[in-house]
Amino acid sequence: MSYKPKMARLMRRLLIGTTLAATAISLPLMTSTVMAQEDFPTRPIRVIVPFGPGGLADVTVRLAGEKMSEILGQQIVVENHPGAGGVAAAEQLLRSEPDGHTLIVMSNGTTIATSLFTELSYDPQSQFTPISTVAWFDLVLFSNPDTDIDSVEALLAKAEADPGSINIGTVNPGSSQNLAAELFRSVTNMEANIIPYRTSPDVMAALIRGDLDIAVESYTAFASAIEGGQVRAIAVTGLDRNPALPQVPTAAEAGVENYDVTGWNALYALDGTPDAIIDALHEAVATATEMPEIVQKFADLGTIARSTTPEEMADRFEVDRQKWAEVIDSAGIETQ
Amino acid sequence: METLANLGLGFQAALTWESLLFCLLGVSLGTFVGVLPGIGALATISMCLPLTFYLDPMHGMIMLAGIFYGAQYGSSTASILLNLPGSPTAAVTCLDGYPMAQQGRAGVALFITTIASFLGGSFAIILLVGFSPVLADFAISFSSADYFSIMILALCAASTLSTGSVIKGLLMVAVGLLLGLVGTDISSGAARFTSGNIDLSNGISLVALAMGLFGVSEIFANLCRGEYATVDARAITLRSMLPTREDMRRFWPAAWRGSVVGSIVGMLPGTGPTIATFMSYSVEKRISRTPEIFGRGAIEGISAPEASNNASVQAAFIPTLTLGIPGDAIMAVMLGGMLIHGITPGPQLLTDEPTLFWGIVASFWIGNIFLLVLNIPMIGVWVRLLSIPYHLLYPAMLFFICIGVYSVSYSTFDVLLTLVFGLAGLFMNRFGFPAAPLLLGFVLGPLLEEHFRRALVLSRGDLAVFLERPISLIFLAMTALVLAGSIPLVRAATGRVAGLVRKRG
Amino acid sequence: MAFSKSSWGSVGVSLAIATLGLYAVVVGSGYRMGELTRMGPGFFPVIIGTAVIVLALAAAFESRGENEERMALRLAPIVWVGTAILAWLLLVQSLGLVVATFALVGLSALAKPPIRPVSILVLGGALSLSGYLVFIWGLGMPLTLWGR
Numbered sequence: 001m002s003y004k005p006k007m008a009r010l011m012r013r014l015l016i017g018t019t020l021a022a023t024a025i026s027l028p029l030m031t032s033t034v035m036a037q038e039d040f041p042t043r044p045i046r047v048i049v050p051f052g053p054g055g056l057a058d059v060t061v062r063l064a065g066e067k068m069s070e071i072l073g074q075q076i077v078v079e080n081h082p083g084a085g086g087v088a089a090a091e092q093l094l095r096s097e098p099d100g101h102t103l104i105v106m107s108n109g110t111t112i113a114t115s116l117f118t119e120l121s122y123d124p125q126s127q128f129t130p131i132s133t134v135a136w137f138d139l140v141l142f143s144n145p146d147t148d149i150d151s152v153e154a155l156l157a158k159a160e161a162d163p164g165s166i167n168i169g170t171v172n173p174g175s176s177q178n179l180a181a182e183l184f185r186s187v188t189n190m191e192a193n194i195i196p197y198r199t200s201p202d203v204m205a206a207l208i209r210g211d212l213d214i215a216v217e218s219y220t221a222f223a224s225a226i227e228g229g230q231v232r233a234i235a236v237t238g239l240d241r242n243p244a245l246p247q248v249p250t251a252a253e254a255g256v257e258n259y260d261v262t263g264w265n266a267l268y269a270l271d272g273t274p275d276a277i278i279d280a281l282h283e284a285v286a287t288a289t290e291m292p293e294i295v296q297k298f299a300d301l302g303t304i305a306r307s308t309t310p311e312e313m314a315d316r317f318e319v320d321r322q323k324w325a326e327v328i329d330s331a332g333i334e335t336q
Numbered sequence: 337m338e339t340l341a342n343l344g345l346g347f348q349a350a351l352t353w354e355s356l357l358f359c360l361l362g363v364s365l366g367t368f369v370g371v372l373p374g375i376g377a378l379a380t381i382s383m384c385l386p387l388t389f390y391l392d393p394m395h396g397m398i399m400l401a402g403i404f405y406g407a408q409y410g411s412s413t414a415s416i417l418l419n420l421p422g423s424p425t426a427a428v429t430c431l432d433g434y435p436m437a438q439q440g441r442a443g444v445a446l447f448i449t450t451i452a453s454f455l456g457g458s459f460a461i462i463l464l465v466g467f468s469p470v471l472a473d474f475a476i477s478f479s480s481a482d483y484f485s486i487m488i489l490a491l492c493a494a495s496t497l498s499t500g501s502v503i504k505g506l507l508m509v510a511v512g513l514l515l516g517l518v519g520t521d522i523s524s525g526a527a528r529f530t531s532g533n534i535d536l537s538n539g540i541s542l543v544a545l546a547m548g549l550f551g552v553s554e555i556f557a558n559l560c561r562g563e564y565a566t567v568d569a570r571a572i573t574l575r576s577m578l579p580t581r582e583d584m585r586r587f588w589p590a591a592w593r594g595s596v597v598g599s600i601v602g603m604l605p606g607t608g609p610t611i612a613t614f615m616s617y618s619v620e621k622r623i624s625r626t627p628e629i630f631g632r633g634a635i636e637g638i639s640a641p642e643a644s645n646n647a648s649v650q651a652a653f654i655p656t657l658t659l660g661i662p663g664d665a666i667m668a669v670m671l672g673g674m675l676i677h678g679i680t681p682g683p684q685l686l687t688d689e690p691t692l693f694w695g696i697v698a699s700f701w702i703g704n705i706f707l708l709v710l711n712i713p714m715i716g717v718w719v720r721l722l723s724i725p726y727h728l729l730y731p732a733m734l735f736f737i738c739i740g741v742y743s744v745s746y747s748t749f750d751v752l753l754t755l756v757f758g759l760a761g762l763f764m765n766r767f768g769f770p771a772a773p774l775l776l777g778f779v780l781g782p783l784l785e786e787h788f789r790r791a792l793v794l795s796r797g798d799l800a801v802f803l804e805r806p807i808s809l810i811f812l813a814m815t816a817l818v819l820a821g822s823i824p825l826v827r828a829a830t831g832r833v834a835g836l837v838r839k840r841g
Numbered sequence: 842m843a844f845s846k847s848s849w850g851s852v853g854v855s856l857a858i859a860t861l862g863l864y865a866v867v868v869g870s871g872y873r874m875g876e877l878t879r880m881g882p883g884f885f886p887v888i889i890g891t892a893v894i895v896l897a898l899a900a901a902f903e904s905r906g907e908n909e910e911r912m913a914l915r916l917a918p919i920v921w922v923g924t925a926i927l928a929w930l931l932l933v934q935s936l937g938l939v940v941a942t943f944a945l946v947g948l949s950a951l952a953k954p955p956i957r958p959v960s961i962l963v964l965g966g967a968l969s970l971s972g973y974l975v976f977i978w979g980l981g982m983p984l985t986l987w988g989r
Contacts, residue, residue: 052382055672080382087534088745092983116525121534167794173525195793196523198786201661201668205476205605211794220675224660224682300678334526334882372975383980503903507896511858513889514865526872526882559918559952727953728964731946734922735968738929738945743982751930755923766912767851785885797878
């Protein structure tokens with residue numbers, strides 16, 4: 001046993017750790033000493049994330065942010081401001097200057113929030129301006145391997161044979177998962193109960209226990225159960241197959257028409273940020289999402305790293321907003 | 337035997353310098369944030385998560401887990417000394433710990449809770465080592481109907497928690513359930529009782545409620561009394577901090593019972609630790625020959641819940657590690673951390689990564705020893721906190737309450753709520769309406785509703801489901817026993833002593 | 842304003858809680874009730890609200906004959922501590938941590954005379970510093986020392 005390399009590695013880690021911590025900590029101090037300068041960025045960039053740490057959307061931003069800080073030469077500091085409708089996060093951004101040093105993460109969830117909350121205190125489409133998407137993720141339809149529901153065809157046949165017997169579990173009403181289930185039910189004209197649960201693990205436990213026939217969740221949330229053979233993936237909701245589940249067909253391949261649920265998360269800046277800065281940021285995201293290391297890490301998480309131009313992003317936002325508004329309306333989900 | 341060999345492997349991994357260092361770092365940080373109001377283990381773990389990206393996965397997990405159970409040790413300290421519970425489970429420790437501190441027995445209380453925590457933690461770790469897979473299957477077999485029934489049992493048991501009338505206890509449970517309904521309804525997405533206030537759409541802040549009802553109301557009460565027993569620093573001797581033989585005689589059986597209840601109930605994903613802690617308190621009160629001393633500094637009243645609390649914290653790792661099903665938000669963040677490192681917890685973790693699995697388990701026990709060693713010498717320091725003159729202490733407490741509540745979601749509205757609940761708590765306290773059952777009702781309220789509704793969706797509206805499932809039936813039968821047995825009994829007991837003891841107040 | 846040995850306080854609190862229950866029932870019945878198979882958001886609030894009303898009335902009935910000595914309430918400490926907390930939450934985002942903390946310490950000190958100016962200053966400074974070190978520097982909380 002040699003301790004030397006171990007100690008050296010330990011010291012290096014501690015050093016990285018403390019440097020990172022120090023940068024994160026000293027950031028609020030620096031915010032007051034800003035002055036616009038020629039080059040961008042002149043100080044660390046804050047990225048406001050409207051959900052808690054640890055989730056897929058958060059982790060992908062952190063991974064990409066790490067590479068972007070190498071490209072831009074400034075630390076990217078991710079701050080989590082979870083809260084209903086992304087209001088808390090939006091307020092953080094709205095309080096900052098439109099100089100590209102404070103960015104926000106928007107997601108598929110934001111397009112839903114605009115319909116779910118009738119009096120949202122901010123308007124993502126007019127007050128923020130898109131930079132690029134970072135990651136794209138589909139959802140997966142899971143069944144319990146002890147049942148004979150091993151494909152979408154089998155699911156629809158069972159629903160047909162015994163109407164109302166199918167239980168589909170998702171997390172809270174108005175979540176991407178829940179709306180994906182609602183949309184699936186409506187495009188297939190299937191009779192089924194959609195049962196909301198508080199958290200993804202609750203959904204997983206209920207599926208394994210046999211309370212549910214189908215669960216709609218992301219690949220990552222169920223990764224451990226997939227590996228353990230406790231759940232079976234029968235279809236993915238996107239237009240392309242999931243890189244982590246190459247053998248699982250898409251819903252379209254399984255014969256479901258007009259069905260595509262692909263979530264994304266994207267970086268946005270305050271409206272009024274100079275075009276040159278938006279371009280620089282977009283360039284950094286585009287470069288980062290093409291790095292093989294990022295592509296691989298994202299794929300391990302069951303997501304795809306892909307950037308878009310600001311214009312494409314703006315269009316996508318509007319398309320998704322309309323799609324979810326219709327689903328929320330027809331499913332009778334209560335807005336607030 | 338294979339288990340022992342594996343455990344040996346685990347200790348080998350956990351006893352390296354790096355593992356020990358990160359374990360120590362984690363438990364120290366955990367104890368520190370546990371003492372502060374507001375900042376809980378969840379916030380700290382979330383903030384430390386990115387740092388662990390740079391660590392070896394095992395060291396990262398060891399550190400994060402250390403924060404988690406370290407915080408449980410720390411939170412009892414603030415509860416005992418200042419009546420500031422950082423979590424619903426710590427509120428149970430307030431019930432008898434704070435009266436002990438007021439009687440000048442803070443040192444003893446801290447000593448007892450430290451050993452109780454160690455005992456409970458160790459007991460659950462042994463279960464974790466020996467029976468993980470079996471226990472995990474048990475934990476996952478609970479369906480919504482079963483959850484509903486165990487929560488009904490816990491809520492009814494909680495109403496007998498306090499010294500006063502059972503009706504007031506039940507009333508407070510019901511008020512807690514009602515407050516818990518404020519916010520977005522999980523099953524339909526509808527906002528309830530929010531009056532359009534977006535600050536309320538995520539519900540009333542638990543920390544604001546607990547800090548208001550316990551911390552702020554106690555400050556009000558002390559100032560109204562105009563007197564506060566300050567501990568004389570010179571009176572703090574080692575001897576005054578050590579429990580008497582009588583204390584220890586009452587400690588042991590209570591701590592063991594707490595460990596058992598905590599380990600079994602604590603495993604249940606979601607509600608385990610909270611239910612376990614409240615239940616073990618009511619078990620102690622129920623079987624005690626002197627139920628009237630509970631709430632006035634009973635040793636059993638801190639030993640059992642503390643043992644139970646720490647046992648359940650360790651037991652919560654059972655479903656997380658063996659099934660990949662995290663019990664609460666903290667476990668979910670830690671699970672996220674493991675996934676980032678490319679480790680998927682689940683049944684295959686034991687066979688695929690035995691060193692990692694057993695290393696983490698072994699580190700739990702080492703961490704508990706660290707906590708014991710760290711905390712015992714700290715008791716003297718903590719108790720000296722009480723020798724600070726009250727005119728300095730209460731503004732400082734107010735400051736830490738305000739900033740602590742604010743730190744949860746950066747909301748000044750929550751600080752306002754804390755004040756409102758502080759005033760409500762003052763009146764409740766004064767007229768014999770207990771706060772602890774309210775807090776349990778608040779925590780369990782949304783879950784109770786959720787499971788009730790879901791059980792009926794799954795049974796297609798058939799109420800018989802609660803009697804048809806054996807687990808559910810057992811809990812409902814126990815509830816009936818608790819209610820039938822307790823009301824006349826508690827009445828008789830409290831009736832006799834109420835007049836006698838209330839004169840102090 | 843000391844309350845005497847009577848039961849009206851306990852009965853009063855019970856009745857206040859009953860009103861809260863009534864409010865829950867009224868507001869709750871405005872939400873969709875649904876049926877047993879698929880309950881709406883109004884179902885549970887109405888049940889719990891009713892339980893609160895029944896239990897509160899029972900508690901009021903039970904405590905009608907109560908005759909116990911209770912701690913006296915005094916208005917001054919309650920008002921000053923309340924004002925102190927209000928001041929902190931109103932000032933902390935606009936004027937920053939330091940001003941808010943000094944306001945909190947100063948106002949709350951009025952709750953327990955005599956006033957000790959030196960200890961207020963020292964305590965305010967010490968708390969501002971520890972708040973800065975732990976919460977702003979250590980935890981990266983988005984607060985400033987002197988406002989935005």
